[in-house]
Amino acid sequence: MLNLAFGEAGLPVHPALRERLAGAAGENGYGPVAGLPALREAAAGYWHRRGLPTDPDLVVCGPGSKSLLYGLLLAIGGDVVLPMPSWVSYAAQAELAGVRPLPVPAPPGEGGAPDPGLVASAVRRARARGRDVRSLLVTLPDNPTGTLAETDTVKKIVDIARELDLMIISDEIYRDLVHDPAAGFVSPADLAPERTVVTTGLSKSLALGGWRIGVTRLPSAGLRARLLAVASELWSSPAAPVQHAAAYAYTEPAEIGERIARSRRLHGIVARAAHARFTRAGVTVAAPRGGFYLYPDFTGLDFATSGELAARLLDRYGVGVLPGHAFGDDPAxxxxxxxxxxxxxxxxxxxLAALDAADPLALPWIAASLDHLDAALRRLDADHRREGPASAGTAA
Structure with missing residues (x-):
């Protein structure tokens, strides 16, 4: 079975991080709710090197950026504007927090940000009906689409947030995995630091999903106090040994920077190779720009829902994917x-061999997986193409 469903980084832990985790294993006391000073200072340095001067006192650490995102929804309160589609946990967390998501479609060909042309009217309509919309969330680069919102889109989102007095939550967990770093990256915090919260972690860039560590950069002491009140009751403090390893990672020594660069390269090569298989099969799919995701559109096949399509891909063709409706997309x-x-x-x-290979696509196990995908897409199209003018369209 070809597992294309699970968004795990799929790489080993760097030995230097294992050493630091083991070296701090004896630290078993409760730590500061905001996180260890060394980690907060290292995270502040990480953002400073990316053009975002950061006060370590406005950094809060948590057991993964997922926990921090949930804590922020509670600390900010009110309903939240989400791009559609978006990562499965955003809407679920909003519901758990007792607020409601306000889904707004992403611009055509982009993902991770709601369409600026639709946000203002959606928020005004919601507020006219009595909803208390306080925040807007973006994912840069995006999960599920693997795309990156254009600079102009981010600028317009910032203008709308100022106009409507919305807090921006910018989930930048995939920032260091933008496939072409030279292409540039604009965070809302670059443009509106006074109303932007940035979250990130090491689950994707360094494949530490199981270690559960994340950091957030806050715009104000007031929001910090509210988030710490939530954090104190939900997680107390992240595990101390993991914080020590993360502090080393966020100082970005040469060996860690080199590992991230090699990971970025591998993710990009394999994602682009999979993209080529989909486009060759006539499936519409935007080119990946960050992370390790694609979001193909099979319009023209004879399925009623994305759930039916995903089930058939798994049961008949041995390809595991997640249906679009799991990300808030239209089930049809x-x-x-x-x-x-x-x-x-x-x-x-x-x-490790894939990470080190000059040509990862030549490795037999990667080549076999891509061949499996090729064959499955050909069979799927032959078995389920609708008769008539409808088709999957041309590749983006």
């Missing part, structure tokens, strides 16, 4: 999320 839209990061191998040895 035949879109699925594809994650390519588990194609690197099932053992640490194979994953």
């Amino acid at each position: 839209g035949l879109r699925v999320r594809v994650a390519t990061s588990l194609l690197y191998g099932e053992t640490a040895e194979r994953r």
